[in-house]
Amino acid sequence: MTDRGMVPTREQAYVALRSDVVRAWGEARAKAVEATLRKTADAIWKLSTLEFEEAEKPGFFLNDAARPDGKVSE
Amino acid sequence: MNAPWQLSALEASRAMAAGRLTSRALTESLLARIRQLDGKLHVWETLDAEGALRAAAAADAAKRRDRTGALHGIPIGLKDIYYTNGLRTSMSSKVFRDFVPQYDAAFVERVKAAGAIVLGKTVTTEFATGDPSPTVNPWDHSHTPGGSSSGSAVGVAVGMMPIASGSQTAGSVVRPAAYNGVVGLKPTYGLVSRYGVFPCSWTLDTLGWMTRTVADAALVLDVVAGYDQRDPASVRAREPKALAAIESMGSGYSPRIGLVAGYFSQKSTLEVNEHVLETVERLKVGGARVEPFELPASFDGIHEAQVAIDYTECSLAHRRTFGAQPDDYAPNIRSRVEVGAVIPASAYVQAQRVRRRFRADMDEALEGFDAIVMPSTPSPAGDTSTTGDPMFQSPWTVAGLPELTLPSGLSRGGLPIGIQFVGRGFEDTAVLRVAAWAEAVLGAGPGWPGEDAA
Structure with a gap:
């Protein structure tokens, strides 16, 4: 076997490097998606278990709810 | 005398008013500090040294009667999600790497109108979310500086500027501030306009800032609080007048503080729990009336x-x-x-x-308390694989309540630990008063990170 057979060509080295980078990227992405999905699924489940009075407002207006008289001036 | 970079904003402002310091000398001192440390710490996304020196020279040239702004001649750093007219604003992202806004964020308008000098833009985690930034914790490089306002927290901790802005959607002001041993304030939702700040979550995002003293945090609040019709969440609230409230605090002031246990002690490490209890004992000895505080079921x-x-x-x-x-x-x-x-x-x-339910319940439960106290984070800064868990800050962001972390000591491993105070909505001044009082009782903070780390 010649030296040429042992040493990867520049193209082969580039492909190996790229595939390592792509593999690492894929692993990081899969890990992030899995963690985010788990956290979100847990949140959706937990929120679905909480009870509210039917007539209660949806709650979009945080500061409207929190503005007691005397705390607001025009 | 301290070197100019070591001064708080208020100290520097008073030294300038007395003719003992110029804005240019202060700015040059901070820029020298930045040149010395930023290669290791990666605090800055964009530094505008030339613009800052020009603005400092103009501040020095201003006639005495024109020096009315509370931040006259004081250099500050801005998290890189705050739009700055003519200065690159990248959100530390590839998507906006060349973006140059054509206008200033409302916060930037207000601090500039008060005389502040913009040093540049500090590193944030990408789009102010959870991917760790390149910024390094100056107390120990193998630990996270926290996020998302990582550059701002580290820059203030090592003396690159006395004030830096941040933003919080879960825990992005208070957590990095605690991990780096500085003061971090997240005011009540709606008190400070977010116009011109890139959003993460419209109904959660709240602007905040890091300083080395509570008085500086109050100084900034007085400048930036106020109604702005360009931010739909903005509220017409009373002016905080927080600095005056702190400075007029008499020796007879004795705050009523609620000690939060339950969730916050269960989730904390033994070391953090012991530290908080010891710190609260010191506050009691200092004259605080401390009572247990139970979190509402919501x-x-x-x-x-x-x-x-x-x-x-x-x-x-x-x-x-x-x-x-x-x-x-x-x-x-x-x-x-x-x-x-x-x-x-x-x-x-x-x-x-x-x-909504939790906010209403908290406002009721907090009646009669000046603030409640608990650890700022469950443990000191962890490793660099994440920016840390926001579990101790996010409840207060969700509720929109004012929250302030005060550095209260160092762990056995030499990392900063903080305690946080939370108060009723729009009672930010009460929280700042308690924190300023506690700062005086507890004495000097953790000091500067070691020369090797910094």
Whole structure:
């Protein structure tokens, strides 16, 4: 076997490097998606278990709810 | 005398008023500090040294009668999600790497009008979310500086500037401030305009800032609080007049403080629990009336509400840019945008109900207390694989209540530990008074990070 057979060509080295980078990227992405999905699924489940009075407002207006008289001036 | 870079904003301002310091000398001192340390710490996304020196010279040239702004001649850093007219604002992202806004954020307008000098833009985690930034914790390089306002917290901790802005959607002001041993204030939601700040989540995002003293945090609040019709969440509230409230605090002041146990002690390490109890004992000896504080039942579900709201709104905020350049997004923010798009509307609405109920219950439970106290973070800064868990800050972001972390000591491993104070909505001044009082009782903070680390 010649030296040429042992040493990867520049193209082969580039492909190996790229595939390592792509593999690492894929692993990081899969890990992030899995963690985010788990956290979100847990949140959706937990929120679905909480009870509210039917007539209660949806709650979009945080500061409207929190503005007691005397705390607001025009 | 301290070197100019070591001065708080208030100390520097008073030295300038007395003719003992110029803005140019202060700015040059801070720039020298930046040149010395930024190669290691990676605090700055964009530094505008030339612009800052020009502005400092103009501040020095201003006639005495024109020096009316509370921040006259004081250099500050801005998190790189705050729009700055003519100065690159990248959100530390590839997507906006060349973006130069044509206007200033409302916060920037206000601090400039008060005489502040913009040194530049500090590193944030990408789009102010969870992918760790290149910024380094100066207390120990193998630990996270926290996020998302990582550059701002580290820069203030090592004396690159006395004030730096941040923003909080879960825990992005208070957590990095605590991890780096500085003061971090997240005011009441609606008190400070977010106009011109790139959004993560419209109903959660709250601007905040880091300083080395509580008085400096109050100084900034007085400058930036106020109604702004350009931010739909902005509220017409009373002026805080926080600095005056702190400075007029008599020796007879004895705050009533609620000590929060339950969740916050269960989730803390033994070392943090012991530290908080020892610190509270010192506050008692100093004259505080400390009573147990029980969290309302509606605390249950508050973290989940944060996740559902944050991810849903984040997904929409990024819809257009993510659709065009998905591969330019880092893994954490990318997964958040993708998963957030499929959260059911019922979960989102339920989350908003949870936060409304918790806010109302907290405002009632806090009646009669100046503030409640608990650890700022469950442990000192962890390793660099994440920016840390926001579990101790996010309930207060969700509820929109004012929250301040005060550095209170160092762990056995030499990392900063903080205690946080939380108060009623729009009672930010009361929280700042308690914190300023506690700062005086506890004495000097953790000091400067070691020469080797810094």
